[in-house]
Amino acid sequence: MSGLTEDVAVRLALAARALPEEIETRDLVLGILEAVGEPITSAKLNKIRLGRLKRIDVLANIDESYLKEALNFLKGRNIKREPEPLPEVVDYEDGDMPQSVRVACASNSGDKIDGHFGSCKRFLIYQLSGEEMRLIDIREPEAVDDDEDKNVARAQLIDDCRVLYTISIGGPAAAKVVRAGLHPIKLPQGGCAPEVLLRLKETIAGSPPPWLAKAMGQDPEQRARYREEAGA
Known part of the structure; x- marks a missing residue:
């Protein structure tokens, strides 16, 4: 999934995990790519509807309950991310760094x-x-x-x-x-x-x-x- 933003990559990976095991992540990505065009962006994923997912060949026979869960992840819903730790602040007093x-x-x-x-x-x-x-x-x-x-x-x-x-x-x-x-x-x-x-x-x-x-x-x-x- 090279070239994808971190947000898009996370959405696709979680959506694939929500689907039955026989659905490979690669196949899902190719299906999404065919549905929304290149590049896959967060904005494009936000616009996907359930009906469009059902028309992706690899998902055609998947139970709707799986598709709904995957769709939520594709849209960025129900994704819990640990906040990145903030960097450490260093002591500073005026005059410590001339020409700064x-x-x-x-x-x-x-x-x-x-x-x-x-x-x-x-x-x-x-x-x-x-x-x-x-x-x-x-x-x-x-x-x-x-x-x-x-x-x-x-x-x-x-x-x-x-x-x-x-x-x-x-x-x-x-x-x-x-x-x-x-x-x-x-x-x-x-x-x-x-x-x-x-x-x-x-x-x-x-x-x-x-x-x-x-x-x-x-x-x-x-x-x-x-x-x-x-x-x-």
């Missing part, structure tokens, strides 16, 4: 950047320099009243950061983030926060673009002097 920048990552699970700015469960807060990276805080947005602006509240929660990584952020929300002093970066495919930030760390250690040098509180001349003094 604070970064917020929109996250729903573990150390992944997999959340939308407006709906993510938490923000992972990293302090990052050219030499070191530390997770210094994990912040969970609180519920806001109907008359409050959720996006403004979220921006204020991370307004000590200068960079925001998120899989998605709307235009109006992005404007509020920028007004709070952050530079939003969209990663539609997401990623593991330490791996993504490692690339930013290497950029900081090398020659950061003007917007990043500014986020670190440096003007271009200051950066050039720093690199000369460091022997770069």
Whole structure:
């Protein structure tokens, strides 16, 4: 099942397990692929109906009770997942990491950047320099009243950061983030926060673009002097 997202792979595996033993996982996947087309996505699985399952050749003679249970799994229902453990926060005091920048990552699970700015469960807060990276805080947005602006509240929660990584952020929300002093970066495919930030760390250690040098509180001349003094 290469090329499938983790969510789709879990749904297919559990659906196959709910069917009689003579139904191989591979045959189910091929049948689903024929029914919904390539690629198999969560959105496509959500739209499958019982009647469509019955028309898949390998499932044609399977008792409906099995098909209903498999269908629930295909749609992502009744799936209990253990939450990924959160990464460990490391002690940090202002001044510990010279020439560093604070970064917020929109996250729903573990150390992944997999959340939308407006709906993510938490923000992972990293302090990052050219030499070191530390997770210094994990912040969970609180519920806001109907008359409050959720996006403004979220921006204020991370307004000590200068960079925001998120899989998605709307235009109006992005404007509020920028007004709070952050530079939003969209990663539609997401990623593991330490791996993504490692690339930013290497950029900081090398020659950061003007917007990043500014986020670190440096003007271009200051950066050039720093690199000369460091022997770069």
